[in-house]
Amino acid sequence: MEQITAGPKGLPISGNVLAFRRDTLKFIRDAAKEYGDVVHFRFGPKRHVYMLNNPDMIKEVLVTKQAHFRKGKGLQVARAVVGDGILTSEGKKHIRQRRLMQPAFHRDRIAGYADAMVRQGVELMEDWKDGEVRDIHQDMMKVTLAIITETMFGKTVKEGADKIGHAIDVGLKYVSTKATSFIDIPLSVPTRSNREFVESSEVLDKTIYGLIEERRKSTGSHTDLLAMLLSARDEDDGQGMTDEQVRDEVMTIFVAGHETTANTMSWIFYLLATHPEAEQKLHDELKSVLGGRLPTVEDIPNLTYVNLIISETLRLSPAAWTINREVVEPVEIGGHTYEPGDTLMMSQYVMHRQEKYFEDPDEFRPERFAGDLLKRIPAYAYFPFGGGPRICIGNNFALMEAALLLATIAQRYRLRLAQPDQKVELEPVVTLRPKNGLPMRLEKREQNE
Ligand code: HEM
Incomplete structure (x- = not known):
């Protein structure tokens, strides 16, 4: 079988790694434009990465031929933070953990989380003052962390939330750098980033083991995810999960379930601030559907424009x-055989901005999702939550959370860019986040606006 070598020329030893790191999103998008369905990158002397830009090939990797793959290096490195939980585990263990946790994310179950989502949104705004400038990204991190903690672990973390948020941040940065590096410095070497990482892990462990211990001692009855994890018994040997296994799952949900939604919310507010006509339509909808009251889970299907805004934001600025x-x-895909050790990369950022599927792909236009767009384009041209057996377990949770937070916040405040000509760059760490945060000016809205 012929070797695929079409891709940007790299340096003799490091290959494409420096160019990739310098401006990742531009680099991969330009490469897809130039080389088409498959692009070859080399990271260091031996690591071959193939970016697939064809929806049918992506479907083969994620769905039909998924058994030939394991998670990519980034997620293997992520084990340093999240351990061997549902996001990183493979094979039988993954299937078992997924089956165990699935009920916590069932549609009927998550409907019960709606009140907490709205209440946390309202509580966030209690600190807000008309006219002040705030880092909205920090606020979104705070509110999504509070929501995930309350709904999944039955606890609110008011004090210490900043510390946890910071520790997760350090962990993700560490993972992101390690994932593209080809020199492996062991954690025992006290470099600055290793030391910071070890410290942040200690903060997270302390918090999570604290949660577990408190719950094991508690006599009250609980039905949340933590309760499910603690009462789970192995089908074969009847054994429960160890504290370490529970810790890994809890950490996974903390990490996977908070930063992605926070980023999506930040991008929504940024895009609305730069598209006043869309913002106006949103306000009109909120007025006609809610008339000033807080949203509930029953309102979500009627908040049509809210849902379009979320779909379009996940297209343009996909958190994953x-x-x-x-x-x-x-494994053979698209006429080529890939060998063990090869990495296949499928980028939502690249696919969601392909002209052949999305007209004027760089434009923010929520209306594009109003018709049958998703039926007209191939499956896996748009895949913000992945697909196949490892599709995001929290997809419905995230969509509901985003709709309720947006409806709750946008009714009371309009968020303006702190500077009129402010540019906010997309920073692809593990997730796609606003580089240097998102300072915005709060403008209180009149009730009958
Ligand atoms: C807008 C928000 C979100 C986006 C864009 C997103 C995206 C994704 C994607 C693309 C994957 C698949 C990764 C892969 O196949 O390698 C994934 C997996 C996962 N997500 Fe999400 N996610 C979001 C919110 C959430 C939330 C709120 C939770 C939990 C409450 C969550 C928990 C998970 C878990 C546990 C997995 C691993 C599933 C498995 O491997 O079986 N995510 N997410």
Whole structure:
């Protein structure tokens, strides 16, 4: 089988790694434009990465031939933070954990989380003052962390939330750098980033083991995810999960379930601030559907424009901007055989901005999702939550949370850019976040506006 080598020329030893890191999003998008369905990158002397830009190939990797792959290096490195939880585990263990946790994310179950989502949105705004400038990204991190903690672990973390948020941040930055590096410095070497990482892990462990211990001692009855994890018994040997296993799952949900939604919310507010006509339509809808009252889960299907805004934001600024897989046994895709050790990269950022599927792909236009767009384009041209057996377990949770937070906040405040000509760059760390935060000016809205 012929070797695929079409891709940007790299440096002799490091290959494409420096160019990739310098301006990742531009680099991968330009490469897709130039080389088409498959682009070859080399990271260091031996690591071959193939970016697939064809929806049918992406479907083969995520769905039909998924058994030939394991998670990509980034997620393998992420084990340093989230351990061997549902996001990073493979094979039988993954299937078992997924089956165990699925009920907590069932549609009927998450409907019960709606009140907490709205209440946390309202509480966030209690600190807000008309006219002040705030880092909205920090606020979104705070509110999504509070929501995930309350709904999944039955606890509100008011004090210490900043510390947890910071510790997760350090962890993700560490993972992101490690994932593209080809020199492996062991954690025992006290470099600055290793030391910061070890410290942040200690903060997270302390918090989570504290949660577990408190719950094991508690006599009250609980039905949340933590209760499910603690009462789970293995089908074969009847054993429960160890504290360490529970810790890994809890950490996974903390990490996977908070930063992605926070980023999506930040991008929504940024895009609305730069598209006043869309913002006006949103306000009109909120007025006619809610008439000034707080939203409930029953309102969500009627908040049509809110839902369009979320779909379009996940297209333009997908919080998960790439999914990577590593080949474990030779596999043929699109006429080429990939070998064990090869990495296949499928980028939502690249696919969601392909002209052949999305007209004027760089434009923010929520209306594009109003018709049958998703039926007209191939499956996996748009895949903000991935697909196949490892599709995001929290997708419905996230969509509901985003709709309720947006409706709650936008009724009371209009968020303006702090500077009229402010540019906010997309920073692809593990997720796609606003580089340097998102300072915005709060403008209180009149009730009958
Ligand atoms: C807008 C918000 C979100 C986006 C864009 C998003 C995106 C994704 C994507 C693309 C994957 C698949 C990764 C892969 O195949 O390698 C994934 C997996 C996952 N997500 Fe989300 N996610 C979001 C919110 C959430 C929330 C709120 C939770 C939990 C409450 C969550 C929990 C998970 C978990 C546990 C997995 C691993 C599933 C498995 O491997 O079986 N996510 N997410």
